[in-house]
Amino acid sequence: MSQEIHNELIRKPWQAWAFIGAFGTLLLGFGASNLLAWRDGGLEKTTETGWSGFSEGKPMQALAEDLRTTPLADWIGQRQREFGWLALHDTGPRVHQGCTGWLFLHDELKVQPRAESNAAIRADIAIRLQRQLAERGTRLLIALVPDKSRIEQDQLCELRRPSRLEPRYDAWLETLRGAGVPVVDLRPALLEVRQRAGAAYDRSDTHWSIEGAKAAAAAMAASARDLGYAPGTPVRIEYEASEPRPRWGDLVRLAGLDGLPEHLRPAPDQVPALSFSAQASESGSISADALFGDAPNERVALVGTSFSRNAHFADFLSQALATEAGNLAKDGGGFALSMAELLEQDIKQGSPTPWVIWEITERALQEPLQAIDHDLTKQ
Numbered sequence: 001m002s003q004e005i006h007n008e009l010i011r012k013p014w015q016a017w018a019f020i021g022a023f024g025t026l027l028l029g030f031g032a033s034n035l036l037a038w039r040d041g042g043l044e045k046t047t048e049t050g051w052s053g054f055s056e057g058k059p060m061q062a063l064a065e066d067l068r069t070t071p072l073a074d075w076i077g078q079r080q081r082e083f084g085w086l087a088l089h090d091t092g093p094r095v096h097q098g099c100t101g102w103l104f105l106h107d108e109l110k111v112q113p114r115a116e117s118n119a120a121i122r123a124d125i126a127i128r129l130q131r132q133l134a135e136r137g138t139r140l141l142i143a144l145v146p147d148k149s150r151i152e153q154d155q156l157c158e159l160r161r162p163s164r165l166e167p168r169y170d171a172w173l174e175t176l177r178g179a180g181v182p183v184v185d186l187r188p189a190l191l192e193v194r195q196r197a198g199a200a201y202d203r204s205d206t207h208w209s210i211e212g213a214k215a216a217a218a219a220m221a222a223s224a225r226d227l228g229y230a231p232g233t234p235v236r237i238e239y240e241a242s243e244p245r246p247r248w249g250d251l252v253r254l255a256g257l258d259g260l261p262e263h264l265r266p267a268p269d270q271v272p273a274l275s276f277s278a279q280a281s282e283s284g285s286i287s288a289d290a291l292f293g294d295a296p297n298e299r300v301a302l303v304g305t306s307f308s309r310n311a312h313f314a315d316f317l318s319q320a321l322a323t324e325a326g327n328l329a330k331d332g333g334g335f336a337l338s339m340a341e342l343l344e345q346d347i348k349q350g351s352p353t354p355w356v357i358w359e360i361t362e363r364a365l366q367e368p369l370q371a372i373d374h375d376l377t378k379q
Contacts, residue, residue, distance in 0.1 A: 081256030086264065095255040099157040101267045102203050103251040108147040108363050111162050115366035119168055121373075122335055122365055123175040126358075128377045129339075130181045136352040139227060142183040143220050143359045144173060145208075145307050148201040150362070151190045155199075169362050184223045189215040202269040205249025205310070210271065213311035220357060221320030224300075229321070229355060232298040236279045237319040239312075244270035250306075276315045278324060303338040304329040304359025317357070325357070335364045336372045343379045 084090040091097055096104050112118065130140045146169055149161050169187070176183045190208065193200040193215045200212035208216065246268035252258050257265050300323055302308050308329030318325045328345075330338045339358060346352050 078256055078259060082260055085255070085257050085260070085266075091251075091255040091257070091266075095251045096159055098152075098159050099155045102152070102155040102157075103205075103249075103255070103266060104149050104156070104159060105206050105251060105254070105363075107367075108149045109159065109161055109165075111164050112366045112368065114368075115164070115168070116171075118367065118369055119172055119365040120175070121369060123172055125373060125376055126176060126360075127179040127181055130179075132377060133352070133356065136346075138346075138352045138354060138356055139229075140182065140356050140358060141220065141224055141227065142176065142181065143186060143216065143304070143357060144169065144183055145216070145305075145359060145361045146187050146190065147362045148206060148208075151187065151194060152199060152201050155203075168365060172362075172365055182223065182227060184220055186216050186219055189219040202247075202249050202271070202311075204247075204252050204266055204269050206251060207249070207307055207310040208313070209269075210274065210311045213307075213313040214316045217313055217316035218320050220317060224321060224355065224357070229300075230298060231321060231323040233280060234322040235318070235324060236322070237276060237315070238279070239274045239276040239315065239319070241272040241274050244272045247271040274312050274315070276312070276319075278318070298323070298354055300325040300355040300357060301342055301353045302327045302329060302357045302359065303333075303342050304357075305333045305338075305361055305364070306331040307361060308359045313359075329359065334367065334370070335360060336370065336376050339376060340372055340379075343376070347379065 081092050084092065089097070091103065094106050096106055096109065098104050126142065133140050147165075149156060149159070150169065153161065173183060173185055190200040190212050193209075193211045197209075197211045200208055200215070202209050207213075246262070247270070248258060248262075248265055248268045252266055252268075255266075262268075300317075300321060302314055302317060302325050306329070308314055308327060309331060314325060314327040314329070328338050328342050330341075339356075342353065342356065
């Protein structure tokens with residue numbers, strides 16, 4: 001039977017040679033990518049393992065793991081994801097489709113091991129850190145960013161958000177407030193935007209929309225003023241918006257579909273480009289980096305995640321506070337990274353930052369704990 005299939009597929013010599021050529025080219029490309037990876041130090045696990053554990057197959061396991069990161073493997077993986085979308089409308093394991101045009105991050109719908117314990121430990125870290133900062137003269141205000149799948153739950157359609165995730169936002173909020181830590185519930189502001197504008201998060205992105213970011217920033221600024229914040233020298237911040245243009249968010253990239261022609265990708269969001277300008281009340285234009293220069297004692301630092309770096313949240317926060325807030329947030333910073341960097345910076349400068357706004361995502365609360373989380377209260 002196999003010979004009959006072979007004869008059916010390859011009837012002429014040139015077809016056989018074409019097949020051999022294609023296979024040979026693929027094999028050469030695979031070999032070349034491996035050599036390049038080895039030259040550039042990419043076969044790290046294979047080199048470290050050597051021949052140890054040969055009887056248990058450890059060298060081959062290490063080689064297999066290294067080969068997954070070679071250029072050819074990346075190329076094949078990218079083509080596989082694109083084919084899955086074009087043929088089956090599959091977005092892969094990291095991104096899920098909700099209602100038409102809506103994409104959601106898998107991590108928001110995942111129940112982590114030791115989820116409640118991780119959140120409780122992080123709450124204890126935040127409580128202890130707030131007290132330590134207060135002793136140094138720093139006022140801390142926490143912004144708890146709800147999951148997109150929580151605020152935009154009407155757009156989940158066939159997706160199911162595990163019921164075990166429902167209490168985590170309120171539970172963390174209540175724990176911190178019970179300990180006297182100022183933390184802002186951003187749900188009312190974002191739900192109001194959803195009701196008024198149709199959505200508070202972009203369809204193709206993990207993050208909030210421009211309107212959502214603006215509302216969240218206004219809520220944070222109002223809470224800061226309630227705690228006694230007032231700018232040393234008020235700054236008037238204004239912005240201009242262009243006409244909305246197509247924009248594909250980070251979920252399209254995470255799904256591996258950003259390399260497709262635009263008309264073959266998932267639908268984009270329509271987002272205007274914003275241009276911000278700051279004007280001091282008396283002295284004219286000012287520099288955004290004045291925060292960490294000879295700024296007044298009421299300077300503000302923003303730490304957190306990519307939410308603080310998207311949709312102009314930091315700019316809207318500066319506008320609402322009437323001051324230039326220094327944005328130290330990090331993409332992929334998780335619970336602790338940018339806060340740790342701020343603490344280290346304060347130690348080096350020998351002076352505490354008077355006001356710190358700490359933006360924390362809901363999903364980060366229950367993620368596996370890292371050493372850097374515990375280190376926050378050791379500085």
